[in-house]
Amino acid sequence: MIITINEDLRAYIDPLTEDEYAALERSLLSEGCRDALVLWGDLLVDGHNRYGICQKHGLPFNTVQNQAFQSMDDVHLWMIDNHLGRRSVSDFQRGVLALRKKEIVSARVAQQSPAASAGDAVYAQAEQESVKESPLSREAVARAARMSSATLGQIEKIQKTAAPELVTAIKSGAISINAAAAVASLPSEKQVAAVAGGKKELRQVARQVREARLPQKPKVELATPPDGASAEQVEIYRLNVLLAAVTEERDLLKKKVQNLTIALAEVRSEQ
Template identity: 25%
Template sequence: MQKLPIHPAAELFPMMTDDEFTGLKKDIDLHGCKEPVYIWQDQLLDGRNRLKACDQLGIQPEQYILDDDTDPWEFVISSNLHRRHLTTGQRAMVAAKIAQRKRGENQHSQEDGQNRPTTKQAAKTLNVSPTSVKEAKKVMAEGSEELVEAVERGEVPVSKAAKAAKSEPKEQQLKKAKEKNPAKKSEKKSAHPESIQISESTEVQPVEPDPPAKEPTVAEQRAKFDLDQAVDRLYDFLRTELFRWPKKDRPTAAEHIQIILTEEFQIPAVKAD
């Protein structure tokens, strides 16, 4: 595959860790590359890890050319949020990046950067607090390269990294951020510990172990079903899939979705008010 320039949106999310990449490469070697790499306006938009694995294996991955009217930033976010298992700090770093996009990076907009979201909007999109996004911004602005990479890999909480970036010289930031919090002190000792004595006749009661955890029943598992989370997962999946369809063909996709709902799940069509 011809080497293509990487779109800035493709770098919102960190590359896989070595272990994750090894697993991906092994899966592609055994089963082939199931998902294409996505190209937008002659730039690689999504699929850096897949492309790297395919290059090492000598495999030519399928390429999917996205329509020019696709928003590259929205596509990358939608594609990766449901695919990657990211920590709060990693999501906060992504949110900080999209909230700090430089003017001119949003090539999709004719208004040159006016679509850049606020900190609050970016936080909502990545399901993190605005405080976490502000901490991520501080890490990116004042943190060392090693500290930034550690947060992006999920090795250091963004809150600790922000504190280290603020208080420590760059060469000490990563070490400080990785320090474990001191254990909480136990209850205050007696003012006169020598007055507490245990005689040989004192009976020590054995501590009974906790009973083994009970496996949840199917009914209990269903009772824990989180509707809001399920709706988010469904929305992310459909949104990602529809991004792959040209706009002119999306009504056809909607028709087939309705067919699946009515014929396979017997769910009647919802009439608009």
């Protein structure tokens, strides 16, 4: 049997970690390769790790042809949907995959012709069904990735502006998506420096970015009492000054609570 490996296709989904690969290898050695490798012709679509391990140890395996594929976009969409359904995929990975799906479907919609020839009827129908099943709104894409639209927006921002080192830190769990989105707004060299400083430095930088974004309320200028002001006017002025100071202190505490709440959520998500 001839099986062709396409390196771009193999790299389309993030590779397993060393621990995940070792666990898969132990499973195949003890239980055999129970799931069939998915092929499109002689091209391997799903099961690259299983195929490599089976080849290494001389383990038998089965294959199955997916007859629904009409193009490489079909292959990519199938791979994305297949991995979105897996529990082991991280939130960041799910978001990246969902955004890839949105990009593919958007391109299909843009290229879709109003009518198809008889020879293209089957392909056109499959394409239309794909579009119907994958609405293009961010909310629908976020639901497919099982996350909020805000989180998906943060992942989209990270993809556009994050340095490679910051992306690696996200994948390793050194920083949350929320914090990474804040750090990604900095120049690349500052992102790299923050990553080099470790988890504590990343959190500190993210907190500083958030604090800098918070709008500053203009200070209220209180008119001083006029000469010869009554005791009542002076007391009112004193109370207004005190109220302004207490209000400013309250706003500062609210900012601290917001940042601490975010930091606590990030710590809990890493445990």
